[in-house]
Amino acid sequence: MKLNIAVLPGDGAGPEVTAQAVKVLKAIAMEFNHVFNFTEGLVGATAMQKTGIPLPEETLDLCENADAVLFGAIGNTSYDLDPNAKVRPEQGLLGLRKSLGLYTNIRPVIAYEELLNKSSLKKRQIKDTNILIYRELTGGIYFGEKFLSDDGNKASDICEYNRFEVERITHLAFKAAQSRKRKLALVDKANVLESSRLWRRIVQELAPQYPDVTVDYLFIDNAAMELIINPRQFDVILTENMFGDILSEEASVIVGSIGLLASASIGDKHAMFEPIHGAYTKGANKGIANPIASILSAAMLLEHFGLDDEAALVREGVDKSIKLHITTPDLNTKYDHITTTKVGDFIEDFINNPDETNLN
């Protein structure tokens, strides 16, 4: 298979971890005789430094013409602390999501047996957790009209959804549930928000089309609690943009490190793959950022194109790195000095020689 992959390393630790994912994809291409072409583009604070804008036209073109986008991270502390900044790195990421029509963000939360003791949660709470979060990604309060009064004393954001936006991701979430444990949980705040009631109404309407799927309805406050006290109750979680942002980052505590969580952002025409951790500015360029989330995002990329054996091999490499403690310090108490690059190298080696790779 021939794939043109746009690579957007972005900010902070983005470049380091993305380099490992690219390395892994190259090894896969070699091993399975695929042709993967990688072209880099600028985005985020990095793009702002070089071009003044977070999402240059050129980058958008690159992504629009690519088969898939591999995204690193975005964000920069100096903008975070400056609420007056007119242009922000995040606009790069949000602009991409919107322009490419990536309305479904899929975030798997899977507890690794070997890492159960890394979690803040008790082992017995989290063992066998396997959740797929379906987060709506191009609507809601992220993209509704924003307002700031001239005197700067009043500000607002609109959370807005229409039937079409809710229906398309709801169908996908129901289908995902059908291929899993056949449970769907809608998370909203329908006791307060009109937009949440729209979600609840539509999910209720569509549910009869998926009679084999059991549907639960939770309010976001309650879901934020249930996710911790009983994560195993969940199979597929469907939710709107902002609630999905919160729940998926919260869910990282189950897995033991946010450096493990991958995601796929899917639209009708385009697809983008990115770790859910952000720029991790304070850990950037120290060789300590965990590349696994980025590498697993690459695995999701492969699966997106039906390359399931290839993805399985990547996942095996990740599993093995975890089993052998070839992991960055967020997960590692056994060996020091296993850097971002070393983890990538290990998984690359594994792909090249699945039967021979050991601690080297």
Add this chain to the structure above:
Amino acid sequence: MKLNIAVLPGDGAGPEVTAQAVKVLKAIAMEFNHVFNFTEGLVGATAMQKTGIPLPEETLDLCENADAVLFGAIGNTSYDLDPNAKVRPEQGLLGLRKSLGLYTNIRPVIAYEELLNKSSLKKRQIKDTNILIYRELTGGIYFGEKFLSDDGNKASDICEYNRFEVERITHLAFKAAQSRKRKLALVDKANVLESSRLWRRIVQELAPQYPDVTVDYLFIDNAAMELIINPRQFDVILTENMFGDILSEEASVIVGSIGLLASASIGDKHAMFEPIHGAYTKGANKGIANPIASILSAAMLLEHFGLDDEAALVREGVDKSIKLHITTPDLNTKYDHITTTKVGDFIEDFINNPDETNLN
């Protein structure tokens, strides 16, 4: 002291737990020679069943003329599952908060030594956690304009804040931090929301007035993770309405049961005290609802009027009940059949005879 207390038991387990708090307040009045007058009012689904509306005029009058309101719970599963309902129990609670001007909701999250093993989190993660959440309660997306198109296919909610609303609670939160560990964390989503940037700007502006307080800024997604992996880093958390709703319910996992979390909702003229757990419909009328959150809300009521010794005695009673395992099933594995009422009776007895109370 003479206090007129409006009692609004509300829905689900609200009446049961509120009855225990009233019992405790009566014991305190007796012991300390206060005159507490209690007058009950209807609210929520219960009020809807009897009067058609969730916040009858009479109830509002009662609360407006009272020195304090003791609130039970609100909500009813049948409305939760009916996104088309025009009138909802929650409007009773939200209406009260707004009409009484209760703009500051204070939610303490304190890990009880004896209950550390009840938490989903590992003991060493949570030991000594002591957080005060300052949640803005009368603004934001809860009260912004709502919209539903005539064909029902489009819906929106506005999240809106103005300087005044942000400033008044920010000052209170800073002052609270000054009397504690002098740390304030603002939680927002300033990388995406204009309203969050208003919060961040104002907190930055006011910070120099409180030079002894260290201020941290966290995005809500990150805060939802940090609250679990390192709750001890927090002292006072300041946040807007919806984020406060989510974070405070999530924080209940630290304490081991949402049945322990009390809250005070304070305005310039009025004050209301309520457990943060909701109606708990499925546990209602079974004697299993934990009354401690409601009893601790009563303690916060006492503190609000400067009755610190009285509140301390209530808290001692609660501590003792926990130490002796006189608790409802959410916390109890030692003794069966300790009902909501028995927990209330125990704490009442303790107040009457602090030195004598034992398991009876």
